[in-house]
Amino acid sequence: MAYPPDLKNLIKLVEKTRAKRIEQAKQGIDFPKTTLEEQEEIVRKFHPDYKEDGKRALAVGPNKGQRIAHEFADILEAYSRIDPDKFDLSRTDYTCDVLVIGGGGGGTAAALMAQEAGANVLIATKLRHGDANTIMAEGGIQAATKPDKDSPYYHYLDVVGGGHFKNDPELVRTLVTEAPYVISWLEKLGTMFSKFPDGRLQTLHGGGTSRKRMHSAGDITGCEIMRVIRDEARNRDRITVLEFSPAIELLISDKGFCCGAILYNLETEEYLVVRARAVVLATGGCGRLHVRGFMTTNHYGATADGIALAYRAGVPLRFMYSVQYHPTGAVFPEQAEGILITEKFRGAGSHLLNIRGEQFVFERGPRDVTSSAIIRECEERRLGVPTPTGRVGVWLDSPMLEVLHGEGFVEKEFPGKHILFERFNINISKEPMLIYPTLHYQNGGIAINKDATTTIPGLFAAGEVTGGVHGENRLMGNSLLDILVFGRIAGKNVAAFAAELEDTGKPTLDHVQKYHRELEEAQIPRSKISPQILPDYISDKVKRRRLHPSILERI
């Protein structure tokens, strides 16, 4: 979609200031940098993590009193989709040794390892098997695999440096020492990593790495990994997959073991009871909660369901105050919304501009500072550029690079983005891009130990649903690694646990009843229900005309 006339008019304002800006850039004059104190101030005032009005103290549960984003609090301070007093647990629809909740990379890795250890596995997933953030990871997977220059020691240092030194040391140690095993495992399964002719793996730097240890499969690393492990799961007997069947409650036995879950068939709208000897929670991230209204790079099902389920059962959460935003996500055209626009544009000299075509921030500062300045320009100063879908953004002046570095520079240096925008009839060599910070990753999640166990026996967890390994900030390439390291550990351990357990005991929903009482005491209205399952993007115009709420709300 080309820019509509209203936006083309606004681009004239960018063009009007361009000659003077380029002249200054050529003289090496940047927009004035701010002092460290000013930077800290702007981050404190405008970075979403620090916005106190965007948070509230949790009214219930193990983390009661801790301040987290409203969107997270909303799914935690909420009632079950079922009535725990009336729900019939005498019926069993599926029986298995191991129930894996979530069919992304973490869940699939867990299923493969559990099956290998002899377990009968059922994977229950919300969308299709493999519809997950895993498949969207482009950049790569970190691992210290080159002994002549790298070791888990340096990987460890990079991980904790990125996480503001707040990471859980045991989890980090596990992540970095298991990393080469993951690469070896993937290689044996037949993952087409980018290699030199002699088989040596190609590795690159990522933000915050001290060694080039980013392994990739072209620029579709996550997609390749997911394709391979999903294919492997489909080849194995004793792995059954239930698609379009998200879990909406865990079952906890009278002996205190996690012994199954209640699933919800999204198409028939039936509830299904799964009895298992043990459970792995691998439900992934939260982008579709749109924390503070941010757009997201995440897939359609990323609604943090697992956090709500585990919390209700009494599992504590960690680092939930910390969410990762990338400063430059596309806001126009809408089909590119949320897509990352690489930092390389600013590195090459592109300016960030407000609706008047004026610079407002030094473009090559730290990510959190740049994100905060963009948010300030749009929110406080009201100088953002509105889009047809009701969003707001600032210009990233790519055409000026053609003047700074010569004609053809943008297409040569940014072929992927050039083609992407060309499909929408936007030539980024001639027209600027509209960008805004985009919600990328949930740093926090449920607490796990290095063996992927939780506070509930029989409940294991892996991947983005957990918190601790990345501290307050994850490095690029460590999420694909995280899901596979802890997914594999969860799979091995859950199978051993299931094999040894004599009797899980009788399944109950006592934890839900207890949680409901707590919610009532906190006077949480009955209309609050979670997990959310899917975001609702139906236009308000249609909703106002409806006789009934949408299918998922019709409970």
Add this chain to the structure above:
Amino acid sequence: MAEAKPEFDEHKKLTSDEVEVTEELVPIYVMGQRYDVPASLTIQKALEYAGYFLIRSCGCRAGICGACSTVYRLPGSYRVEIGLACQTVVVPHMHISQIPFFPAIKAKYDIEELKPEADVLAQVYPEIYKCMGCNTCTRSCPMDIPVMEYMSAAIRGDIERCAELSFNCIMCGLCAARCPAENVQYNVGILARRLTARYLTPQARHVQEMLELVENGAFDECLDELQKAGEPELRKLYSSREVEPVEADEFWKPTDRHCLAALGATDD
């Protein structure tokens, strides 16, 4: 339709609140039913705008998962066009239907037991010989993959070529849905890729060397040191760590050998 607006004044000091950006609505037909939707929307968002709550036919919303395969026809044309709903912008008067699932055959195999011989793809999927070279698969691929070419490679027994050409496949199923020979191209592709990576590409020796080192506890003491270190100590180690230069080549070696394998240990 938008009403006439006052002329755009480029000298005015604007704020966001003074500008309204609007766009026209265009008609599309969803399984025959007309809806008027904003002209800039993708098919996916147009469906949501029109009031559809998507359960199937929606995944990553970014063009890589293959959930939203869509067929459509444009006015005045007999041709069936294809696209991913999340990546395809609506065209006025287009007729749309989605293909959320296709009942394709997937062979079960043990990758460890297959041999990367020329006829292995045909052994697992004998129907590849039914290919009549019509090229409908290539024309149906939203990723612009030369599907028929990689199927030809599969028939010739060129596993590596099949793998290489099919690498960008997102397994959306449109090729199989339209194939008159009833092939499942994308499952042939992934088998070829797995065989190529497993058997026809040298395995990375340095990974196995690193595993041996880890197995033998070569880094245990170093990691103990880090695990016990307090934040000030970690900060110091972090900021003083040697960083591999971006322009360094593959055989760069750090001068600080702390917590690294002894040099030479991994050479021939």
